[in-house]
Amino acid sequence: MGINNFPAALVATIQTGFLDREFEEGLDSLLAYRLCALQETIPARIGETLTRTRKSRLNPVTTPLVPSAVSANIDNSLIPSSFTVEQYSFTVFEYAGTFDVDLLAEMVGIADQMIVGSRNNGVQAAQSLERLAKQALFAAYNGGNTYVRTDLGVSSTTTCHVDDVRGFQNVLVNGVVTPVSAGNPLTVLEQPAVSGGLTQTLNVTSVVADGSSSSIYPGSVLGTTDGLSGVLTFTAAAAPVTGDAIVATSAPRVFRPSGKITTTQLAAGDVLTMGLVLNAVAYLRDNGVPAMPDGSYKCILDNSSMRALFADQDFKVLFAGRDMTSEYRSADIVSMLGVEFIPTTETYVQLPSTTPTPNLAVTVRRPIIIGAEALLQGTFEGLEQFINRPGFEPIGYVMMVNDVAQIVRPPLDRLQRTCSMTWTWVGGFAVPSDLTATTSIIPTASNALFKRCTILEIQG
Numbered sequence: 001m002g003i004n005n006f007p008a009a010l011v012a013t014i015q016t017g018f019l020d021r022e023f024e025e026g027l028d029s030l031l032a033y034r035l036c037a038l039q040e041t042i043p044a045r046i047g048e049t050l051t052r053t054r055k056s057r058l059n060p061v062t063t064p065l066v067p068s069a070v071s072a073n074i075d076n077s078l079i080p081s082s083f084t085v086e087q088y089s090f091t092v093f094e095y096a097g098t099f100d101v102d103l104l105a106e107m108v109g110i111a112d113q114m115i116v117g118s119r120n121n122g123v124q125a126a127q128s129l130e131r132l133a134k135q136a137l138f139a140a141y142n143g144g145n146t147y148v149r150t151d152l153g154v155s156s157t158t159t160c161h162v163d164d165v166r167g168f169q170n171v172l173v174n175g176v177v178t179p180v181s182a183g184n185p186l187t188v189l190e191q192p193a194v195s196g197g198l199t200q201t202l203n204v205t206s207v208v209a210d211g212s213s214s215s216i217y218p219g220s221v222l223g224t225t226d227g228l229s230g231v232l233t234f235t236a237a238a239a240p241v242t243g244d245a246i247v248a249t250s251a252p253r254v255f256r257p258s259g260k261i262t263t264t265q266l267a268a269g270d271v272l273t274m275g276l277v278l279n280a281v282a283y284l285r286d287n288g289v290p291a292m293p294d295g296s297y298k299c300i301l302d303n304s305s306m307r308a309l310f311a312d313q314d315f316k317v318l319f320a321g322r323d324m325t326s327e328y329r330s331a332d333i334v335s336m337l338g339v340e341f342i343p344t345t346e347t348y349v350q351l352p353s354t355t356p357t358p359n360l361a362v363t364v365r366r367p368i369i370i371g372a373e374a375l376l377q378g379t380f381e382g383l384e385q386f387i388n389r390p391g392f393e394p395i396g397y398v399m400m401v402n403d404v405a406q407i408v409r410p411p412l413d414r415l416q417r418t419c420s421m422t423w424t425w426v427g428g429f430a431v432p433s434d435l436t437a438t439t440s441i442i443p444t445a446s447n448a449l450f451k452r453c454t455i456l457e458i459q460g
Contacts, residue, residue: 031126032300032344034133036292036370037377039403040090042427044382048092056084056436087176088432090378095132096424097124104417117421118406125404125423129377130346131220133429137375138226138348140431141368141453142217143167144251147193147262149356150242152214152229160240163356164215165230167248169207172435172449180207187249188234193262194243194358202240206233216360218350226348243358250435250449255280256457263350263457264358270459271308272301272367274315277337280369280454286444287451288437289371296340301367302347304460306333339369349460365460373432374452379403380426403427 042050058081069077099117106113144167152161162168170177171186180186185203192199209230217227232246240246245261256263257270281297291297309315333341350364383405396409409420434451445451 029127029130030343030345031130032342033137033346033375034126034130034377035342036298036300037133037375037429038373040376040378042090042092042378042380044380044385050090050092050378051087052089052432053085053087054432054436056086056438057441058083059440084436085174086172086433086435088376088430089177090376090428090430092378092380092426092428094424094426095128096422097121097128098420098422101419101421102417103411103419104415114419114421121406121421121423122401122404125425126402127346129404129425133375133377134220134346134348135226136429136431137368137370137453138366138455139166140450141252141374141455142254142366144248144449145254146246147264147356148190148240148242148244148246149214149229151355151357152210153231155239155242157236157239159231159233160246161229161231162246163229164217164227165207165209165232166228167251168204168232169209171250172433177433180204182206185235188232189245189247189249190240191245191247191261192241193245193265194241197241197244198238200237202232202234202237202246204232204234207231208233214355216350216353216355218348220346220348222349222351248449250447252448252450252454253283253446254455254457255283257459260457263364264356264360266360266362266364266457266459268362268459270362271311272305272365272456272458272460273312274309274318274337275312276456276458277339277369280456281338283446283454284369284371284452286442287434287446287448288442288444289452290373291338292340292370292372294340296335296338298370299339299341299367300344300347300370301341302345302349302365302460303343305347305365305367305458306341306343308458308460309333362459365458367456367458369454369456371452374450376430376432377403378427378430383424383426 099121101113101117146162146164148155149161149163168180168186170179171184173184178184182205185205188202188204190198190200190202207230209228213225213227213229215225215227215229217225219226243264255276256266257273257276260266260270277299284297348366352362353360396407398405398407404423404425407422407424411418431450433449435449437445437451439445
């Protein structure tokens with residue numbers, strides 16, 4: 001009933017337009033990348049960077065001992081073997097966000113803003129770490145794969161502009177990440193992706209990122225970029241051709257439909273298929289990459305990419321007449337081909353662009369298939385200790401939730417009204433290399449610097 005049916009004398013006593021006394025939840029992003037990270041601790045009092053070292057295996061022995069040589073000397077003619085090493089580093093940074101609550105104003109609000117602020121802080125922290133994890137993973141596994149852009153500057157016999165210099169800036173020297181230089185060059189292949197393109201090898205001696213990136217590689221927020229456009233300098237060669245693929249010999253493998261070698265070659269119909277997933281899984285297995293502890297690889301993708309699998313002919317044959325299967329009933333593929341499919345709303349979506357030549361004509365999506373220990377999260381252990389040092393009496397309350405500190409500070413202003421609610425995380429993400437997994441150890445291995453993931457670039 002409306003209040004129009006009440007006696008006129010009572011209408012003035014009834015307040016209309018009450019707000020609902022609670023805040024409805026907003027939409028949340030679905031997170032996935034950080035779930036695949038192996039959690040490690042960065043001990044306190046070691047500085048800002050922690051460097052860890054991985055060793056290689058020893059080469060197999062397939063030559064029998066010569067009987068006469070066994071007793072020839074004290075070493076039995078055996079030559080000691082040695083292993084190689086590779087290093088990766090965690091660099092410690094601090095991230096934080098805060099939310100203020102006016103305690104007096106909060107009492108006349110529609111709901112408890114302390115509870116709302118605490119939840120929003122937690123969601124912001126989780127999403128922030130998710131994007132840091134994604135950026136670290138893709139910077140490594142999409143690195144060393146780019147193409148020539150002469151709209152940023154004309155190519156010469158010693159320089160060319162590329163869309164993204166990530167993956168070209170460093171080489172491993174005796175297992176240590178070392179900047180590219182004349183003494184430590186990086187071997188790069190130019191592959192023809194356009195008419196008149198060239199096939200040649202370039203020895204890159206210098207890499208300079210642009211002061212303001214013009215890369216069309218997408219960022220986590222629409223209209224931003226995580227890519228770094230820049231200039232490659234190399235020893236004298238033919239001038240690279242606009243649009244040609246530039247791929248480091250140590251670059252991770254990127255799978256594209258129909259044998260496409262650059263992002264700009266993708267066209268309508270270059271969608272995700274079961275065949276592409278199987279190729280990626282075979283690549284990981286050939287490199288000896290172990291699956292996750294549950295026995296499966298993880299494919300992180302958006303729902304538009306997953307939808308394309310339902311139109312794939314191999315998928316239709318596999319599920320022909322099986323309309324009651326969970327995949328069709330829920331339109332959700334959980335596990336197939338040794339891969340667990342994890343949908344997320346945090347994937348990179350690259351929109352069509354007319355800026356470079358050749359143009360990017362379609363929307364590009366990037367599912368990624370991940371093996372064990374591809375991404376490591378290092379959390380600084382001092383975050384749990386700094387507030388509890390002897391002789392200090394903290395005025396706030398600190399609690400640790402999923403390695404993130406949630407700090408509530410009581411009011412310090414004169415009216416004792418403003419309470420601050422802050423989250424902070426100190427740590428970093430690292431993507432360890434796998435250069436020591438050579439063909440002498442694993443005959444089917446690739447020469448990629450990073451082997452534990454592979455990215456699928458598709459139209460979507």
